[in-house]
Amino acid sequence: MPFISLIQRQSDYTNFASDVPIVIDNGASYFRIGWAGETDPRVIFRNIVLRPRHKGTGETVTVVGDHNTTLLKYFDMSRAGPRSAFEDDVVCQFEIMEYVLDFGFDRLGADQSEIDHPVLITECACNPLQSRSKMAELLFESYGVPSVAFGVDAAFSYKYNQRLGICDNNGLAVCSGFNTSRVIPFIGGEPVYEACCRTNVGGYHITDYMKELLSLKFPQHVSKLTWEKVEDLKMEHSYIAPDYASEVQIFKQGGKEAEEKTRCWQLPWTPLPVDEPPSEEEISRKAALKERQTQRMRELADAKRVSKINELENGIKGLEFLLQQLRNFEEKDIPAFLKETGYTSRQEVESSLIKNTQSLRKLKGEQIEVEEKPDSLLAERFSLINVPDETLTPEQIKEKRKQSSLKSAAEGRQRAKQKRVEEELERERKIKLEEQRRLENPQRYLEEMHAKYKEIMEKVEQRKRLKTNGTQTNGNNNNGTGAIGRGERLNAAQRERMRLLTTAAFDRGKGEDTFGIKDEDWHLYKLMSKDNDDEDDYKPDEDEAELARISSRLREIDPLFLAMSSEPGSSVAEAPRSRPLTEEDFQITFGVERFRCPEILFNPNFIGIDQAGLDEMVGVAIRRLPSKGRELEESITNSILLTGGSCLLPGMSQRLEAGIRMIRPCGTPIQIFRASDPILDAWRGAAAYATAMQFPYQTFSRMDYYEKGEDALRRYQLRYNI
Incomplete structure (x- = not known):
């Protein structure tokens, strides 16, 4: 299976003797591999694997770590998400780990069929026996490694900085890594694993939390907020506040200080072309x-x-x-x-x-x-209309009826045409008069239009309320349940007709039916059929048309006018007008996010993790020490080393010191140092350790593995003072 990578393959593998160890810093974020005795690893790449398929041939390609993005356009990445072999700093997926080791040995220049060099590989503190035994099985069975040594990355970093004179023989290593953060006490230069403490919060959680906050704040730019970009923003702009509550108050109150601490990321933006006047x-x-x-x-x-x-x-x-x-x-x-x-x-x-x-x-x-057609011409065209039917033949009678229909239609069209002309003239006259009134007094004209608009709007709403709920003036029709009776939904004319019908039915039920004997009885039908609407003067169609006309007119002369919908209680009918996008629309600003996201190292409950922060972990590790004593505890707190990628965040030392002072006795000496290189010191410490004369005695050989089995790894423990 071919690899897609930007990392060049080393060519000097055969120049190293078989007794020179290969040093591997197997971190959850990055994989580093090189030779013992060198100052820097030869190959560094992200500890992830992708397995996409070619769009044309369907061939599966292995993509490990950093890859050539120009080649990935030929592969289907929809089902090939990045996969890691780690779960909380413990290697669990060894089929993925095998891809990573294959790629690491291949880039180092080795033949993957057999590795004839000892291997020193790092692991997390208190690594489970299952993970360590599977790693040993993979190295011995798949690669034929002669011997393996397992060491803790934070311990190698502490010992490397101890040689540089940064920290003492007794102290604490505070390692904030990619998935977890750990505190390991050192007594006499050896780590005390039974007192170490771990919390499942690291740099990955900070980046993920920042990505979530920025995505909620700028949902229109979610596609730009990739995990890699947010990681860069975190390392460039994040910091740890000395006092979180005080820092929040600064941004809550606003002001110049909050503005100075706010950062802005400008996305690519092309301004709209400016239309220049033509020449x-x-x-x-x-x-x-x-x-x-x-x-x-x-x-x-x-x-x-x-x-x-x-x-x-x-x-x-x-x-x-x-x-x-x-x-x-x-x-x-x-x-x-x-x-x-x-x-x-x-x-x-x-x-x-x-x-x-x-x-x-x-x-x-x-x-x-x-000119109007003369009567003589009309008489010739409709000559049979005035002729008696007795003097006409059957064909002429049919023609006469046809001429009568044509004449009626022509006269009707003429009347309609004349009416349309008169209405158009009247409309033009009203428009001219209205425009003349506006020019004479614009302010008064605007007030009159607003008043008229309000009056018609109230009339339309009142009409719709009556149509829906009734006038609610007849209290006798209330059904006692708070609902509105049918009588309350009727207008005055409809209620009068209902009263007449009820009265007639009541009188009929008294005895013999004598309705219709008197002429006055038949007058009742006239009253019931007559539409005596008390609102005959109201014409909904005309009022709504006039309301629309006034609204259109007010939009032209009053820029502040907002037309309201005719529905009762409705808001603005018009949709907000769009505006052209500016440079500010393509900016991502983050202020509180700069220190809120790294705060989870000290308050993991921000992201729903009920565990201790770094300052509390230091107190827990000191309390777990098997040997107690004020002098020992003071010597440990007097040499605290910060290592790991998250320790690069500004303000980490000050915040950790303030938190430790709150849980330690008054006057306790506290000194916090940052590693010379928090990221590479673990590999450099392991490379220096592998050059020692006693290193072969600290390894677990392949013969021991075949002879004693995996249970021997339970008793295996590396000693760092050699």
């Missing part, structure tokens, strides 16, 4: 182009008009010739002659001639005077 040449070019287009359209319109004129002239000549022929026929023979022409009578031909003549004059631009 004179561009304006002239567009004007010339527009003029050419206008000329072309004008020429097309002229050609079309000329064609239409020719068509109408030919049609008029044909109609005139047809009328001349009709003069030679009698009236009764005209329908038979016009049967093939599509006309039915002489009047229809004359009407078509007049219509075509008017259209021709209109196209030629001549003045056309629209």
Whole structure:
């Protein structure tokens, strides 16, 4: 299975003798491998594995640690999330661990079939026997390693800094790693594992907590807040507050100090292009182009008009010739002659001639005077209307009925047309008067429009309330349950009709039915059928149309006007107008998040973990020491070493010292030192330890593994003072 990686393979593997140990710092975050005696590891990569498939061939490829992102576009990453072999700093997934070791030995330049060098590998404090035995089985069975040594990474870091003179023989190692944080006491240079303390909070939880907070704060930029980017933001901007409560108050009150402590991450943003005014040449070019287009359209319109004129002239000549022929026929023979022409009578031909003549004059631009048709022309068109039916034949009677219908329709269209013209003139007159009033006194006009809008709005809402709930003025109709009776949903006219019906039914039930004998009884039907609505003057359609017109008018003249919906109790009807995105919309600011996220190292309950913080862990580790004594405890607190990636956060030493002073007796000497390199000191300490003459005696050989089995690892423990 091929690897995809950016790490170059080492080429000097054969230059090292077989007795030179290979040193591995197997951390939950990074895997470091190199040679004993060197100052830096040869290969460093993230301790994760991906197994994507090729989109074309379906081949599975192993991606370990840092990879070439340009090649991953050819692979399906939807089902290949990053996987780690660790669960809370304990190796549990050894099939993943095998991929990591394969890749590490391959990048170091070794032949994976057999590793003929001793291996020193780090593990967590108090590592379970199951994990250690599986790791030994993997190294002995799969790689043929001659011997293995297991050591604690925090202990190697402490011993390395002890050689540099930073910490003493007695002290504490506070290691805040990727998944966990541990406190290990040292007495006489050896770790006291029965007194060590661990909490399941580390750098991973800080990053994950910050990613969650920023995603909630900026949901529109979730895709930009990748885990790797948030990790960089954490290491660049996070710090540990000396006093968390006081720091929160600073940001709660705001001010200059809070503004100075706020950081901003600017996302890629391209400003909208600014429309520059066109130059004179561009304006002239567009004007010339527009003029050419206008000329072309004008020429097309002229050609079309000329064609239409020719068509109408030919049609008029044909109609005139047809009328001349009709003069030679009698009236009764005209329908038979016009049967093939599509006309039915002489009047229809004359009407078509007049219509075509008017259209021709209109196209030629001549003045056309629209006059009402004279009575003589109407009499000729509808000649049979006034003729008695006795003097007409059956065909003429049918024609008479047809002419009557046509005349009624024509008169109706004429009346409707006249009404529309009058309404349009009246509307234009009102608009001119309204505009004139606005120009005379704009402020008064605006107040009147607002008052009118309010009045009509209340009227519409009142109408809808009455339609839904009734007037609620008739207290006798209340059903006693708080509900509204049917009578309360009726208007005054409907309630009156209901009263009349009830009265008539009541009188009928008294005895003999004598209803209808008197003429006054039949008057009751008239009252019941008559729609005496007390709100006849209310016209919902007209009021709603007027409300819409006033709203539109107010939006034009009043920029502060917000039209309200006609529904009772509703808010603004218009949706908020969108604005163009600016540079501030692509900024991620974080202030409280800078110190709130690292605070979980001292208060894990922030993320729902009910465990002790780093300062409490120091007190727990000191209380667990098998040998008690004030001098011993003071010597331990006088040499506290901070190691691990999370110890790089600013303010860690001050905050830890303040927390320890609160739980230790007054006057206890407390000195906290940070490792020379909190990340690489564990590997450097292990590399220096592997060069000692006594190191071969601290290893667990393959022969011992085959002879004694995994139970021998239970009694195996590395001694650091050699």
